[in-house]
Amino acid sequence: MNFSELTVLQIKDLIATKKATCEEVVKHFIKVCEDKKDLNAVVEIFYDAIDRAKEIDQKIAKGEKLGALAGVPVAIKDNILYKGKKMGCASKFLQGFVAPYTSTIVEKLLKEDAIIIGRTNMDEFAMGSSCENTCYGACHNALNPDYVAGGSSGGSASAVAGGLVPCAIGTDTGGSIRQPASLCGIVGVKPTYGTVSRFGIVAFASSLDQASPFTKDLESSLYVLKIMAGKDAHDGTTIDNQFQKNLKSKYTLGICKQLMQAYKNASNDKHFDETIEKLKTKFEIIEVDVPHITNSLASYYILAPAEATSNLARFDGVKYTRRAENTKDLESVYVKSRSEGFGKEVKRRIMLGNFVLSSGYFDAYYNKAKKVQRLIRQELKEAFKNCDAIIMPTTFGTAFKLGEKLNDPLAMYLEDLFTVPANIAGIPALSVPYATAENGLPLGMQFFADEKEEEKMYDIAKTFEQTIKGGAL
């Protein structure tokens, strides 16, 4: 049996019904990680996962009660702490850092008997949309290694798409889960802000960051997300998301006028329109107006760098891992350590963040962006009075070739146009593969729902999948 073809829930069931041992499952995935090392998706394999698998097998043999993810291998992005394991944010700055404690999300996964089998590649400090800004070397798309895996959580996406793991955890600040999920042909979600604890995850833009799973299928995605969710005393921004079930027999989908205009200006793709036609048999489709939604991207590139510049001030050559040689005083320790340790994109965003926060510019940029954020949130709230979800492509097109956008930061930023509004508004969003383009690579469809409406969002996505299945897309 090829475990790499199975979903999280299928693997869990195989182990629970003793059709496979946890040890053989873990050994299988470790072998695939080794065989597909060249993808650069998994940057370190945790070989003690095999010992943990044996422990779980013993639990099963003794008939003890099992956790909800018993024996399921999970990989974590390189910005998530797991005590005693290295964590490097794909940055030269943090190489050699060993986690002094475990993040809440990893605690929750371990409590349910999941097995953490490695850490995955990413853009440095989660800044990027291609997983090429990384000290480990670019991550390749498992579906075609000439193409990017997307970013920033590209390693996690490529690992799931390539069958290296059935589930990997990523973080999403402006689309860093949904965009790579779309480019790698798998399911990726960003929950309502506050659903998942950020404790033990290296902060990028704290008011926008959320962690969640990459999986092959919708059912496993929601299953793992629910395990990761919950209020946490260590993160004051967590909320009690009850995953309310406001399900309906027929849903209304909104197509956002402004986003579609942007899409059509830049893409000749016909798949989206063809799919919408098909959906009309199962959904009511309406047009919705969110006048300021396309301003999300510029707001994001003000707010996220502003928060990042503050969050990254802690990397100063004193507290974490790296200090430059030949420094003469404390100031030069800071400046030299940071200049040597951070990569180009991280420096760009720190500088941008300081610009928008600096005297004379703060009101025009930062404060204004916060107002635009409020406006977009209100406009989306209004749109959800008329529809259950907003449907759109996750990205402008398929994965692009490695190196193609690396020297054009602005082109890379535009990758996030459809994903960023969900972070700006704090609402849940989900990307589901739906078609294959002419170059053989997948396209993702994205759904936005109102806050705490994850159950409805997944139910809509399920109906969507059933509707398009068997079609000649």
Place this chain on the structure above:
Amino acid sequence: MNKIEHLEYLSKLEFSGEEKEKFEKEFENILKFVDEIASLELPDGLDKDTPITLDELRADEPQPSIPQEDALANAPKQKDGCYLTPLVVE
């Protein structure tokens, strides 16, 4: 001090000559892009967004934390339970 030098100072970063030139160009393009927000006309009386509401704070009581040696374990230099830095005060 020009704009880029001022930002280097605020950011505790320094760029070499060639790097600075390239950066300056890219940065101007990015600024043009975010200028969209600065020049946007907004309705009057719009408040800033406050997505984070810290309405439930725990009691302000000391709680166990990670041991000092664990917290210092990743420091590049340490001595007597402290981070070691170059001399700050003469």
